Amino acid sequence: MGLALLLVVWLITFVSTYFFIAHPSWMWLPPVATTYGPQIDSQFTYTYIAMGIVFVAAQVALGLFAWKYRDRGHAAAYYSHGNIRLEAVWTILTAILFVGLNLMGQHIWAQARFQGPSPGSEQVEITGMQFQWYFRYPGSDGKYGRTLAKLEDPSTGNALGIDPDDPAAKDDIVSSTLVLPVNRELDVTLKALDVIHDFFVPEFRFKQDAVPGLLIHMHFTPNRIGDYEIDCAELCGSGHYKMRAGVKVVSEADYQAFLKAPQQWLTEHPWNGPMSRGLMQESEAKPPAPALQLAMRHHQSQAENH
Structure with a gap:
């Protein structure tokens, strides 16, 4: 035996x-x-x-x-203490x-x-919220607009609570698809609005928790153009299974075109990753966050009407 x-x-x-x-x-x-x-x-x-x-x-x-x-049959057993x-x-x-x-x-x-990003690196803010990822770019001024908890309302396209009265917010861009330039270092700020989430892109070898109340800074450089999937790798509630998003690594020209007209560019260049069909079906029930530029124009037009 x-x-x-x-x-x-x-x-x-x-x-x-x-x-x-x-x-x-x-x-x-x-x-x-x-x-x-x-x-x-x-x-x-x-x-x-x-x-x-x-x-x-x-x-x-x-x-x-x-x-x-x-x-061994009847042989005496040996015990070790x-x-x-x-x-x-x-x-x-x-x-x-x-x-x-x-x-x-x-x-x-x-x-x-722990080592800071290189000067001139591209900034992007990544926010997790049950059960959606939001990506914010500071715009041409290089500054993020002020956020207020009382303004957080996904139904109005302002899930991050960005204050429209803050001048720094006028050119901010918010998207539900992460668009990144190839071969440029990214200065990433990770945050969460409700519970702990985890931003995970296997191809990037990047996996980091987003914790409420903390601003977590990371930096990396994508070097291969393509469409990849973002997953939440931290159990964050009953809808955890559907907390996914797409990331597009594009050329510098495409990236600049995205910054100029986010919604139009994403409509013409939709994310086409491995789970794109599932994400598109989920987005029908919950529309993606629009670019803040469009929200600002709507806000300004309302102010002019009043």
């Missing part, structure tokens, strides 16, 4: 390890679309290799022990492994989180 267990454990270990290594996309991640993404992938590789060695060694030992300490030296060794080795992996990845995290 012990030999059978050894063979079964080793066979499962060999087969699972083989398929893991032999699979052409063994990391099961989509093609990377940011400049720092390859560093994230390298960190995954180091982690997989280290933990793979530990996994194989542990399973080999498990099979050996199943055979060595198999039932622990080995302080052995326990200290594997605890220290485990600590070295985890601390080492964290130190290897720390500089990658620091580049995106």
